[in-house]
Amino acid sequence: MSVIGKVKRVGSSISGYLRRLGRSPTWTYLKRDRRAWVGIALIIIIVGMALFASFIAPHGINDSVGPTLAPPGQFLFGTDQQGRDVFSRVIYGSRDSLQVALLLLLVETSVGITLGLVAGFYGGWVDELVMRAVDVMLSFPGLVLAAAFVGFFGPGLRNLIIALSLTGWAPFARITRAQTLMAKEEVYVESARAIGEKDRTIIFRYILPNSASPLIVMATMTIPAAILLTASMSFLGLGVQPPSPAWGMMLFEAMPVFRAAWWTAVFPGIAIMVSVLGFNFLGDALRDAMDPRLRVRSGGGGG
C-alpha cells in the first residue's frame, strides 16, 4: 500500500474518531465543565507563545540588551545577570520546554503502548516478562534513576529523554495491556482473524484504535508530569544545557543570583505553573467526563 493511502486511512480513522467523540456523552459533559475551558484557555496561551515567539519577543534569547535591571521599567520582566531580556527568554522558553516534554511523552507512549499491546495480545511469558518489568519500574523512584543515568552518560536532550523514559513507559504499558485484554475478546477481533488478518494488523488497526480513549486521557494527564520532570532535571543541571531558555534551565541559571534579583526566578516559574495547571485542569475534567460514576452525581458541574 502506498504512503498516501496509509496517510488517508489514518486521517479518516482520526476524523471518524472525532466524529464519534462529538456525539459521545463524554463530550457533552466535558463541554459543560468549566475546568475544561480554563485548561484549554491556559494551554492556548502557552502554545500561542511557542508558535508566535518570534513575533511576541522583543529581543533574542542571547542578546545582551543592557545592565541587570529590575522590572518594571524599560524591560517588562527585567534583565538577568548577563543583561538578557527575561520576558523574551520566557516567551522563547515555552518552545524548548514544551518540545522536551512532548518528546518525552512521545517516547514514553510509543514504548509503553507497544509493549502493552504485545503483552496483552500474546499473553504467556511475554506478558509475564513485561508486567514484571512494569511492576519494578512503577516502584522505582524515577527522578533518582534518571539522575543516576545522566551522571554516567552525561547531560543533554537525548540522555534526558532516555533517562526519564526508563521508568515513564510503565504506566502506559499497564493500562494498554488491560485494554488489550478486554478488546481481544470482542467479536471484531474474531472476525479479523477469520478473514486472515495478520497479528500486526489486528493489533494496530483493530485493537489500538478501539482502546484509544483511556490512553488519550492518560496521555493528557501525563503532560504536566512530563513538564515538571524535564524542568526539574534541567534545573538540577542534568537536562537541556545553556544557552537554551527552557524554563527549568532559566531557573538553574537564576540560582546564584535570585536572592538579589527576584525577577530572574519569579517569571519562568509562573510560566511552568501556568502550563502545568492548564493540562491538569483539562486532564481532571476529561477524567471526570469519562467516568460514568462521577457523572451521575456531580453532573460535570465543575468548578
Added chain:
Amino acid sequence: MIIPLFLVASVLLFSLLWIMPGDPAQIMAGSRASQEQVAKIRHAIKLDRPPYVVYFEWLGGVFHGDFGQSWTIQPGASVSSLILDRLPLTLELGITALLLAIAIGVPLGIIAALRRGTKVDYACMGVALFGVSIPSFWLAMMAVLIFGVWIGWTPALGGGLGPQYLILPAVVLGALMSGSISRLTRSSMLDVLNQDYIRTARAKGLRERSVIYKHALKNAFIPISTMLFMRLPFLFGGSIIIETIFQWPGMGNLMISAIKRQDFLVIQATALMFVVLVMIANLLADVSYAYLNPRIRYGERK
C-alpha cells in the same frame, strides 16, 4: 516484589559504569593524571576484570556496607562513611516533611469531602490542585525569597544544620506532598461515606460527629496510610531537589555533587540507597495495610 526490585536496581546501576561512554577511570582521574594514576583507579574499581565477577563482589560488598571509595568528592574516603553522614539528615528532612504534609493534607481532604460540592470543597481542591501544579524547585526558591530574604525569618543561605535551617525545606516539601494527600483523603472519604455501614450508623441514630470520626475516618484511613507509604518515592525524588536548593547536606545533595564531579561509585551507592529506602516504604505500606484492615488479618487466621 521487593527482591526483584532490588536485583533489577542493582544490575541497572552496576551496569551503567560498564556501558557508559568514555573511560570511567580516566574521567575520575582527571585530564592531567598520569597513566599510572589512571591504571591505579582502574584496578581499584575493578574495571580490569570480568563484569559478572565484579558484580557479585560489589553486591557482596553492599551487603557488608562496603560501597568502595570516593575519588573526586572526598578522595580516599569510603563511600559508606559519606552515606552514613548524610542518611540521617535526609531522613530527618523527609520525616518532618511527611508529618507536616499529613497535618495539612488530611484535614483539608476531610473538610472537602464533608462539604462536597460547596465552595469550601472547591476552595480546598483548588489549593490542592495548585499544590500538585507548582514546580517544587520554584516553590522552594520563592520560599527562600519571601521568608529568607524579604522577611528574614529563616537564613537566606542554607548550609547549616540547626532547626532554623530545617524548617523551611521541610515546610516546602510537606506543602508539595499535601496536595496529593488531600486529594486522596477526599476521594477515599467520599468512597466510605457512600457505604452501607455509614447509612446504618446514621439510621441507628448516632450523632453525626461519631459517624464521621469513628466510622468513616477509621475506614478511610486504610487506603490513605497505604498511599502515604507508596508516595514516599516521590518524597525522596523531591528531597534531591529541595536539598540542592537549601544546601541541606543530605543524601540527595551528595548524589547531585557526585554526579557533577563524576564520582561514579558514589552515584551508584546513593541511588541504590534511595532504592532501598523505597523498598522499606513499600514494605511499610503492606504492613500498615494488613495492620489497619482487620478483614485481612481475620482471613489469615482461618
